[in-house]
Amino acid sequence: MIAIYSLTFFFVVLFENLLTTDSFSKRLYYQSFTFFEYLFFTGVFWFAIKNVNIRKVIIIISIAFSIFQIVYFFTGKFKRIDSLPIGIETILILIYIFYFFYEQIKEPKGKHLSENYCFWFAIGILIYLSGSFFINILANVMEKHEIIKYWYLTYIADIIKNIFIAIGLFVMARHTPNPEKIKKSLPYLDMN
Amino acid sequence: MFLLQANTSTTTALFLGTIGMLVLTIGLVVFIIMHQRRVQRFQQKLQQMEIEQQKMMLNASIKMQEEERQRLAADLHDDAGPLLATARLYLNENLVNQDKVHQLQSIFQARQIIDDTIQLIRNISHDLMPPTLKNFGLESAINDLFQKISGSGTVNASQRFHDYKDRLKPEKELLVFRIVQELINNILKHSNSSFIHLTQNVHADKFYLRIHHDGRGIVQSDFEKLNKSNIGLGLKNIGSRIRLLQGEILFEKDISQTYYKVTIEVPKDDPYSS
Numbered sequence: 001m002i003a004i005y006s007l008t009f010f011f012v013v014l015f016e017n018l019l020t021t022d023s024f025s026k027r028l029y030y031q032s033f034t035f036f037e038y039l040f041f042t043g044v045f046w047f048a049i050k051n052v053n054i055r056k057v058i059i060i061i062s063i064a065f066s067i068f069q070i071v072y073f074f075t076g077k078f079k080r081i082d083s084l085p086i087g088i089e090t091i092l093i094l095i096y097i098f099y100f101f102y103e104q105i106k107e108p109k110g111k112h113l114s115e116n117y118c119f120w121f122a123i124g125i126l127i128y129l130s131g132s133f134f135i136n137i138l139a140n141v142m143e144k145h146e147i148i149k150y151w152y153l154t155y156i157a158d159i160i161k162n163i164f165i166a167i168g169l170f171v172m173a174r175h176t177p178n179p180e181k182i183k184k185s186l187p188y189l190d191m192n
Numbered sequence: 193m194f195l196l197q198a199n200t201s202t203t204t205a206l207f208l209g210t211i212g213m214l215v216l217t218i219g220l221v222v223f224i225i226m227h228q229r230r231v232q233r234f235q236q237k238l239q240q241m242e243i244e245q246q247k248m249m250l251n252a253s254i255k256m257q258e259e260e261r262q263r264l265a266a267d268l269h270d271d272a273g274p275l276l277a278t279a280r281l282y283l284n285e286n287l288v289n290q291d292k293v294h295q296l297q298s299i300f301q302a303r304q305i306i307d308d309t310i311q312l313i314r315n316i317s318h319d320l321m322p323p324t325l326k327n328f329g330l331e332s333a334i335n336d337l338f339q340k341i342s343g344s345g346t347v348n349a350s351q352r353f354h355d356y357k358d359r360l361k362p363e364k365e366l367l368v369f370r371i372v373q374e375l376i377n378n379i380l381k382h383s384n385s386s387f388i389h390l391t392q393n394v395h396a397d398k399f400y401l402r403i404h405h406d407g408r409g410i411v412q413s414d415f416e417k418l419n420k421s422n423i424g425l426g427l428k429n430i431g432s433r434i435r436l437l438q439g440e441i442l443f444e445k446d447i448s449q450t451y452y453k454v455t456i457e458v459p460k461d462d463p464y465s466s
Binding site: 098101104105112113123126127130131133134135137138141142146150153188 | 202203205206209210213214216217220221224225227228229231232354393
């Protein structure tokens with residue numbers, strides 16, 4: 001899922017200028033971006049969190065957030081980016097991450113946290129969201145030249161996130177047991 | 193002037209806010225890592241202590257059991273056997289005063305019974321501590337066991353040792369043999385299979401044994417369930433012995449869905465250890 005997210009968003013960002021030609025398409029682009037980003041991040045932690053009740057709460061919150069986004073799309077004021085949905089998305093994802101960490105602390109599985117790929121995803125997403133939170137919130141009240149001047153902060157956060165996601169994927173590939181490999185380590189035992 | 197001030201305060205808010213968020217994030221991550229390390233260290237210590245205790249208890253109980261069995265085996269073999277044989281001789285002398293036909297009949301029957309008893313005692317003794325295992329090792333003991341099973345004519349039991357040049361330590365051999373005995377016993381009792389095949393091999397520093405059979409069997413989830421329940425004492429003993437050997441056991445069904453197989457993995461002895 002995280003791989004699909006990375007690939008999709010790579011192309012979406014790459015073709016940003018083509019996709020945001022007028023005010024409507026710009027609004028649609030940014031809100032869709034926020035919506036799908038929320039969806040992917042939530043998906044990651046929905047699978048990682050073990051508590052069934054919390055998972056149900058996440059689904060309910062996500063439905064509520066989706067409805068809010070639709071309402072905001074038609075009624076909300078839009079200047080440069082959708083600051084309000086981004087702010088809510090950030091807070092919600094941060095809550096999911098905090099809960100994920102709380103679960104990890106509460107029920108340690110014996111292995112080190114660094115062996116859990118979700119831990120790396122969580123750090124990456126945490127840095128990305130907290131690093132770009134204020135610039136996204138203030139984007140509509142800041143001067144255009146200032147935004148251009150400081151927008152690099154989001155790029156740094158994005159790069160850090162991608163590095164951590166890459167580490168997570170590497171950890172995932174390394175620590176997922178391969179049944180074929182296990183079988184191959186057995187010697188010849190007749191009728192194999 | 194006002195605009196400039198407003199811009200400066202926004203920029204300050206942006207930088208302070210971002211730095212604050214990042215500091216909080218990094219602080220949180222560091223706290224989680226430190227906390228997890230502390231918890232892990234504590235758990236490891238606790239686990240280690242638990243394992244040590246379990247190992248000690250298991251070792252003691254199994255050692256005691258084996259000692260008792262060896263003692264029983266020695267008593268039965270060395271004492272009961274000769275005593276019964278002597279009784280047979282006495283019986284011969286006491287019958288002198290009876291008429292000839294009765295004498296012959298009684299003697300024949302008494303001898304028959306005593307011979308059977310001696311044989312029975314010998315069998316019990318061998319069951320408790322197979323002499324073949326002690327003298328000739330696991331391969332011969334399993335071969336003996338399988339020959340007896342095949343001899344009954346109902347189940348075709350075969351075995352093949354691919355690489356057993358380096359024998360396991362005697363205490364390990366005994367544990368492995370007891371596991372095999374229990375598994376074979378279960379197969380004979382519950383599976384209704386027509387054949388049993390045991391195969392052995394080594395790979396890297398591991399010793400492997402696999403038993404195939406074509407009857408009704410269990411898979412790993414069943415084994416784990418039975419191990420946790422109140423029934424299945426034999427399976428619990430298998431589990432204990434495997435733990436003591438620091439090995440693994442895997443119950444599974446063949447890909448062809450025709451056979452059940454049980455694979456035992458035991459670490460080989462360190463050639464440099466005493």
